Amino acid sequence: MGLDQGCHNWSGSLRFRPSRIEAPRTEQELASLxxxxxxxxxxxxxxxxxxxxxxIIVTDDVLVSLDHLKGLYEHDERSQxxxxxxxxxxxxxxxxxxxxxxxxxxxxxxxxxxxxxxxxSGTHGSGRQLYNLSMVLIGGRLVTADGEVRxxxxxxxxDFIRALRVSFGTLGVFSSMRLQLEPIYxxxxxxxxxxxxxxxxxxxxxxxENRNIDLYWYPRCDEVNLRCLxxxxxxxxxxxxxxxxxxxxxxSHKVIPKHSNLPHRFEEMEYxxxxxxxxxxxxxxxxxxxxxxxxxxxxxxxxxYIKADDTWLSEAHGRESVSISLHQNSSLPFWxxxxxxxxxxxxYGGRPHWAKKHTLRADDLRPLYPKWDDFMMLRRRMDPQGxxxxxxxxxxxxx
Amino acid sequence: MAEFxxxxxxxxxxxxxxxxxxxxxDFTSRDELAVLNAGYSDTNLAITLFYPDREPxxxxxxxxxxxxxxxxxxxxxxxPEAVPLDVDYAALIEADNPVVIQFTRVDTGHAExxxxxxxxxxxxx
Numbered sequence: 001m002g003l004d005q006g007c008h009n010w011s012g013s014l015r016f017r018p019s020r021i022e023a024p025r026t027e028q029e030l031a032s033l034x035x036x037x038x039x040x041x042x043x044x045x046x047x048x049x050x051x052x053x054x055x056i057i058v059t060d061d062v063l064v065s066l067d068h069l070k071g072l073y074e075h076d077e078r079s080q081x082x083x084x085x086x087x088x089x090x091x092x093x094x095x096x097x098x099x100x101x102x103x104x105x106x107x108x109x110x111x112x113x114x115x116x117x118x119x120x121s122g123t124h125g126s127g128r129q130l131y132n133l134s135m136v137l138i139g140g141r142l143v144t145a146d147g148e149v150r151x152x153x154x155x156x157x158x159d160f161i162r163a164l165r166v167s168f169g170t171l172g173v174f175s176s177m178r179l180q181l182e183p184i185y186x187x188x189x190x191x192x193x194x195x196x197x198x199x200x201x202x203x204x205x206x207x208x209e210n211r212n213i214d215l216y217w218y219p220r221c222d223e224v225n226l227r228c229l230x231x232x233x234x235x236x237x238x239x240x241x242x243x244x245x246x247x248x249x250x251x252s253h254k255v256i257p258k259h260s261n262l263p264h265r266f267e268e269m270e271y272x273x274x275x276x277x278x279x280x281x282x283x284x285x286x287x288x289x290x291x292x293x294x295x296x297x298x299x300x301x302x303x304x305y306i307k308a309d310d311t312w313l314s315e316a317h318g319r320e321s322v323s324i325s326l327h328q329n330s331s332l333p334f335w336x337x338x339x340x341x342x343x344x345x346x347x348y349g350g351r352p353h354w355a356k357k358h359t360l361r362a363d364d365l366r367p368l369y370p371k372w373d374d375f376m377m378l379r380r381r382m383d384p385q386g387x388x389x390x391x392x393x394x395x396x397x398x399x
Numbered sequence: 400m401a402e403f404x405x406x407x408x409x410x411x412x413x414x415x416x417x418x419x420x421x422x423x424x425d426f427t428s429r430d431e432l433a434v435l436n437a438g439y440s441d442t443n444l445a446i447t448l449f450y451p452d453r454e455p456x457x458x459x460x461x462x463x464x465x466x467x468x469x470x471x472x473x474x475x476x477x478x479p480e481a482v483p484l485d486v487d488y489a490a491l492i493e494a495d496n497p498v499v500i501q502f503t504r505v506d507t508g509h510a511e512x513x514x515x516x517x518x519x520x521x522x523x524x
Contacts, residue, residue, distance in 0.1 A: 195424065220474045222423035264478045295417060298474065298481035329480045 007063065010051045010112075011265045011330045018045075018063035025068045027141060027149060027175040034173065035147030037062055038387045045390055046169045048117025049089065051110070052355035053268055055392040056121070056168050066116060069175050072096045080181050081138065086116035086174040091260060094253025102181045103252050106130045106212060109302075111257035116174050121355035122166040122314050124323070125256060126214035126304030128207055128275075134165035134311055139178035142171070145383035149175070163371075163378050165311040168354055170393060171382045187212070187229040187256065188249045194242035196286075199224040202241070203279065207305055209236045212256060216300040217282075219289045225300075229256060265330040266299065269338040269357040270323050271350030272306060272315035278322030281348040285324065285341055293337055299327035312371035315351045323353070362398030403437040404497035405521035410490040413448070415474050417485035418508035426507045430473040432492070432519075433501040436463040442496040448482060449489040456480050463498060492519070 006017040019042075024030040037044045045059035046066060066087030075082040080102055084093060090104075090111035097103050106125035113123060124132035138161065139153035150172070154161040164171055196217060199206070207213050212229035226242065228235070232249055248255065273281050282303055289297060302325040306316040315321060326341060328334035338357055345352075351368050352358035366372045376397060383389070389397075416428035436442045441464050447457035459476045463469045473490070476482050492500060500519040507513075 195422070218475070221427050221472070295484045296481065298477050329477065331480050 007047075007050070009053060009057060010049070011053055011267055013053060013267055013330060013334075014055060014058055016058045016060065018059050019061050021063045021065060023065040023067055027069065027143070030064070030066075030069070030173060030175055031143050031147050031149050033062075033064065034143050034145065034387065038145060038147060038385060041385070042387075043389060044173075044387055046116070046173045048087070048114035048120075049112050051113050051117065052121065053357050054353075054355050055390075056354060056396075058392055059390045061390075064173065066114060066173075066175075070114075072100075073176055075100055075102070077101065080183065081178060082181060083140070083176050083178045084115050085176055086114065086140070088115050089113070090115060090118055090257075091253075094257075097181060098184060098251055098253060101184045103184045104133070104136065104179075105182055106133070107253065107256040108133070109258055110260045110262070111253070112260050115177055115179075116169075117355075119177065120166060120168045120174075122311070122353065123355070124304070124306050124315070125212060126306070126323075127210070127212045128305045128320070129307055130212065130305070131307045131309050132166075132311075132314060132316060134314065135309055136179040136181060137161065137165050137177055138180045141175045142173070143175055144172045145385060145387040153178070160378075162310055163312045163375055166313045166354065167375075167379075170379055170388050170397065172388070185252055186232055186249055187252050188232045188235055189246060189255045190228050190230075190235055190244060191246035192226040192228065192238045192242035193245050194224055194226065194238070196222045196224050198241040199226060200279065200283075206236070206238075214302060214304040216302055217286065218298075218300050219286070219294055220298045222290075227258075266327045267330050267334040267338075267357060268325050268327050269342065270302075270325040270353040271342075271345035271358070272321045272323040272353070273345065273348045273350050275305065275320040275322050277348040278303070278324070281344060281350070282324055284344050285326075288341060288344065292340070296332065297328060297337055299329065301326060312375045313354070313369060315353060318370060325353075325356070361395050365396070366398075402497050404435065404494075404499040405523070406494050406497055407522035408492040408494075408498075408500045408519040409522060410492070410502045410519045413473065413488040413490055413502075414486065414504075415482065415484045416504070416506040416508050420507050420510055426505075427472075427474065428506050428508055429504070431503045431505065432471045432473070433503065434461075434463045434469045434471065435499040436465060436467055436469075436496065437499070438496050439465050440496055441465050442494050442498055444498070445493045446476070447491045447493075449491065451487055456482075458493075463494075490519075 043061040070085040070088040073083040119134045210228040216225040306321040419428040444461040445458035504515045
């Protein structure tokens with residue numbers, strides 16, 4: 001990322017020019033930087049791996065890379081707790097954990113994000129019993145807006161951690177994160193292809209008998225790719241209505257993320273809905289795509305499950321959820337498609353993914369989150385000067 | 400049988416029908432390639448699509464395993480870019496080993512299914 005060419009996100013749809021880019025080598029350097037920025041009345045934005053499709057990463061002032069704050073700092077096998085540098089990539093997290101006999105409960109479809117970026121934006125995998133990734137956060141070291149370093153923990157202040165988990169760097173910048181993990185485990189990945197009607201009539205049952213489960217729907221052929229991951233020996237058999245197209249077993253960090261190295265770029269809009277509304281919403285989206293968008297859209301819809309949590313700004317706060325994602329090639333027009341379907345998501349009470357495309361602003365978001373006002377009050381208290389805000393974040397948070 | 404077919408093929412008259420009737424995917428209107436790789440090595444295909452009014456798009460990359468056939472719906476290609484329906488295109492298909500390619504259009508836009516089949520143009524180039 002060089003200032004001469006400006007910066008861009010993974011898909012290329014966001015291009016921006018920070019006033020400068022900093023990459024502190026230590027926590028002390030990060031804290032000094034925040035102090036200096038605050039004293040100058042300027043703003044600072046941390047960036048992970050720039051995977052986000054929403055402008056939460058965009059700034060015209062100081063951009064801070066956490067690339068040097070990475071690696072496994074400490075771990076305790078008995079409590080299954082570990083501390084990583086906030087700039088550690090999830091791919092590295094998976095490898096490190098495997099070497100010490102531990103594992104993340106799940107991953108998303110890609111693992112190229114940093115641990116701070118994935119947790120801070122509410123990145124998730126899919127399964128009725130699987131939380132989003134932020135729920136593994138139980139503490140860490142946070143550089144606050146006055147440049148002080150604060151040790152935070154769930155044991156000392158659970159509500160603060162519930163606010164911090166999904167806060168995309170607006171309450172402070174993590175230098176390290178303490179995570180609660182699981183013993184190492186293998187999963188058997190099986191992907192099944194079938195006709196959409198054969199899937200939807202069984203989906204409730206399917207969603208309850210697989211550990212990790214999501215599905216792709218392909219609008220140009222009305223077929224479904226059911227992606228199921230289970231402990232070896234506990235796999236359901238769908239040969240009666242589907243054909244097996246992928247079948248392999250391995251450690252969780254190897255078989256859950258599938259598309260980390262996708263060479264082609266795409267854009268994405270995602271909303272999370274109450275689980276009970278998920279299928280009705282999907283059916284309405286499918287009708288509209290087939291009648292209006294099939295001429296130009298061939299990309300799949302992704303349907304996933306997220307377990308309800310108590311993180312203040314989580315997509316799944318207080319409700320069992322499904323998420324539905326729209327995709328389009330980044331080289332093709334996508335906004336008309338996304339914004340035509342966005343009202344359908346909203347009609348079903350959808351909450352947008354913070355790191356994907358959406359058009360919502362603070363007035364739209366506030367009614368969707370029971371803890372919205374508490375979060376905003378906390379944010380103002382933590383950062384009264386707005387050191388961690390950008391013009392986009394001010395619109396998003398009404399700050 | 401190891402060197403059977405050609406390495407370059409052209410389909411100049413592509414156009415994926417927009418409307419479909421009947422249960423999908425069986426009755427989805429489509430342009431489809433059937434590829435025969437009779438040789439003893441896997442073959443990589445690179446498909447470039449040409450349009451009347453914009454720059455070509457590609458390559459769309461596929462593999463046909465040794466001594467196997469493969470059906471590919473043009474409708475389903477999304478990397479690097481989804482192919483628009485109801486738009487004229489021409490396809491240039493380049494293989495690193497000789498293959499035989501048949502092109503088929505299925506148009507189910509009316510209740511009476513209509514099919515049109517044909518062989519692609521093999522080039523010695």
